[in-house]
Amino acid sequence: MSKLAIRGGKKLRDNLFPGYIVMGEEEAQAAYDVVKSGVLSKFLGCWDPDFFGGPQIQAFENECKEYFGVKHAITVNSNSSGLICALGALGIGPGDEVIVSPFSMTISASSPLFYGAVPVFADIEEDYFCLSAAAVEKKITSRTKAILAVDFFGQPYDVDGLNALSKKYNIPIIEDNAQGPLATFKNKYAGTLGTIGVFSLNYHKHIHTGEGGIIVTNDDDLATRCQLIRNHAEAVVDPMGYKGSPVNLIGFNFRMTEVEAAIGRCQLKKLKDLVLIRRENVQFLEQQLKGIDYLIMPKVRENCTHSYYGHAIRFKEEIALINRKTFVDAVIAELPATELRETEGVLMGVGGVKPLYLQSLYQNRTGIGRLGYPFNDPNNKSEMNYQKGICPVVEKLHFQELFIHELMRPGMSKQDLTDVANAFHKVAENINDLRE
Numbered sequence: 001m002s003k004l005a006i007r008g009g010k011k012l013r014d015n016l017f018p019g020y021i022v023m024g025e026e027e028a029q030a031a032y033d034v035v036k037s038g039v040l041s042k043f044l045g046c047w048d049p050d051f052f053g054g055p056q057i058q059a060f061e062n063e064c065k066e067y068f069g070v071k072h073a074i075t076v077n078s079n080s081s082g083l084i085c086a087l088g089a090l091g092i093g094p095g096d097e098v099i100v101s102p103f104s105m106t107i108s109a110s111s112p113l114f115y116g117a118v119p120v121f122a123d124i125e126e127d128y129f130c131l132s133a134a135a136v137e138k139k140i141t142s143r144t145k146a147i148l149a150v151d152f153f154g155q156p157y158d159v160d161g162l163n164a165l166s167k168k169y170n171i172p173i174i175e176d177n178a179q180g181p182l183a184t185f186k187n188k189y190a191g192t193l194g195t196i197g198v199f200s201l202n203y204h205k206h207i208h209t210g211e212g213g214i215i216v217t218n219d220d221d222l223a224t225r226c227q228l229i230r231n232h233a234e235a236v237v238d239p240m241g242y243k244g245s246p247v248n249l250i251g252f253n254f255r256m257t258e259v260e261a262a263i264g265r266c267q268l269k270k271l272k273d274l275v276l277i278r279r280e281n282v283q284f285l286e287q288q289l290k291g292i293d294y295l296i297m298p299k300v301r302e303n304c305t306h307s308y309y310g311h312a313i314r315f316k317e318e319i320a321l322i323n324r325k326t327f328v329d330a331v332i333a334e335l336p337a338t339e340l341r342e343t344e345g346v347l348m349g350v351g352g353v354k355p356l357y358l359q360s361l362y363q364n365r366t367g368i369g370r371l372g373y374p375f376n377d378p379n380n381k382s383e384m385n386y387q388k389g390i391c392p393v394v395e396k397l398h399f400q401e402l403f404i405h406e407l408m409r410p411g412m413s414k415q416d417l418t419d420v421a422n423a424f425h426k427v428a429e430n431i432n433d434l435r436e
């Protein structure tokens with residue numbers, strides 16, 4: 001048995017894992033063509049045919065509509081701005097509550113604050129890490145105006161449970177699908193499972209345009225409202241003759257550029273293969289890790305497919321008889337970093353995101369402006385409980401059980417994946433050393 005690297009032994013592998021490189025000649029050519037054309041963005045923030053963007057934006061949006069099988073696709077410059085558009089389009093405002101997940105990227109919870117609404121955290125599912133429908137139902141009040149469901153790590157949210165609540169209480173669902181493109185529920189794509197869905201195209205996502213996002217919906221008015229909020233709504237509604245609700249029609253510049261759209265069109269063509277490789281890699285790795293009985297592999301929800309943005313594994317300390325961090329640190333010590341992300345170290349870590357309600361934003365109720373709006377608004381009737389303990393499942397997963405790695409991304413060869421698995425086995429075989 002070779003000595004563990006963390007105990008001064010030789011590392012299992014020194015040379016870097018291959019980077020996740022999804023840009024090729026096609027993207028380079030597409031970007032070059034746009035730059036040569038001189039038209040890097042054609043958007044105009046006024047009522048004009050160019051209000052909807054230039055030829056690459058229009059083409060990319062049409063291709064996304066077709067690809068995901070939706071009536072409307074609206075490009076934006078990030079998923080974050082897409083979530084803000086979606087909340088604005090739904091008319092969210094002061095006095096409202098939006099039920100959010102504590103286990104996600106920060107904007108999935110903070111976005112309602114930009115409209116003066118209160119984020120209300122509901123706990124997540126132990127097996128799938130998405131919002132628990134039972135927990136959500138307990139948080140619904142007369143002020144609840146949306147549920148922001150996240151397809152976390154690439155797993156579709158609980159569509160049966162949450163869509164039933166949406167129907168029962170007449171509350172729309174915003175689906176944050178930054179992490180789950182091409183995941184499916186009953187053969188329907190994640191992102192299209194709620195009232196309005198938002199994808200991310202940032203550098204770390206399955207496909208990307210550097211930064212970027214796509215909003216999808218089948219609702220005509222919501223689509224128009226998102227287009228307005230994306231692009232200076234207040235200057236456009238009157239000349240456009242918009243007849244819908246005036247609420248929240250104050251716009252931003254959330255526009256994507258022509259270069260990004262041109263790259264996005266090439267990337268969309270690669271999405272299927274990239275997700276399939278992730279699934280294969282996860283399957284291979286899980287097969288190799290069988291037999292380490294204190295590692296619980298992520299489940300895939302019934303009727304769903306997963307797109308594995310992250311591979312989230314539960315560690316059972318009571319079986320391993322050592323703590324999670326000791327084990328994961330020992331695995332990390334055996335492995336190298338990944339090309340293009342060298343400074344991040346080994347792409348593996350314990351806990352994932354700290355439950356979002358523990359951020360000082362919620363703990364200190366700082367919010368917007370000197371008075372900390374909406375938390376400290378005297379008219380605010382919301383309960384606003386952000387104490388430790390409000391979501392025990394996420395706290396158990398974050399503080400005790402879960403660790404996450406990204407070493408299943410396309411680019412990893414079978415040998416690379418085998419090295420990852422061998423690092424786990426080496427640590428498992430030497431676990432007695434770690435117990436001492």
Ligand SMILES: Cc1ncc(COP(=O)(O)O)c(C=O)c1O
Nearest residue numbers: 078079080105176178200201202
């Ligand atoms: C679940 C989730 N939501 C939202 C975002 C924000 O995406 P963007 O960087 O495109 O704004 C991310 C990005 O990491 C994410 O993972």
